Amino acid sequence: LVGVILSTTMAPEMLDSYGWRVAFLIGAVCLPFGLWMRRTLPETIPHADAGVAAKERTGHLSQARRHLGIIALALMILASGTISTYVTQYMTTYAQNTLHVPSTLAFAVSLVSNGIQFVGALVGGWLADRLG
Structure with a gap:
């Protein structure tokens, strides 16, 4: 904007x-x-009780193994968001320098694509709330 x-x-x-x-x-x-x-x-992660015995604690790797599907999905979501952000941000420069599009139009296209990403994130969060 x-x-x-x-x-x-x-x-x-x-x-x-x-x-x-x-x-x-x-x-x-x-x-x-x-x-x-x-x-x-406020902090959203509750602190563990100090009285929990060491033998009851599990390691990070054993916890991660139980949630490999969720971790893979999170990494794919993160990668797609990062890739789309880099592509849409570079498109402004590409449109101006290579396609010789006026800067106002190039920035407007970037604004619209970022708005679509924002709406997609909101809808994704809403769906995750409803399904999860």
């Missing part, structure tokens, strides 16, 4: 020389809020 706004309001030369730094400044302004939010969130 920031890319669409900047490419609409700035000349291409201005965007290339210093306009891209505006997005980093916006991220820097958001950083303290993110740190504050992370610090004030």
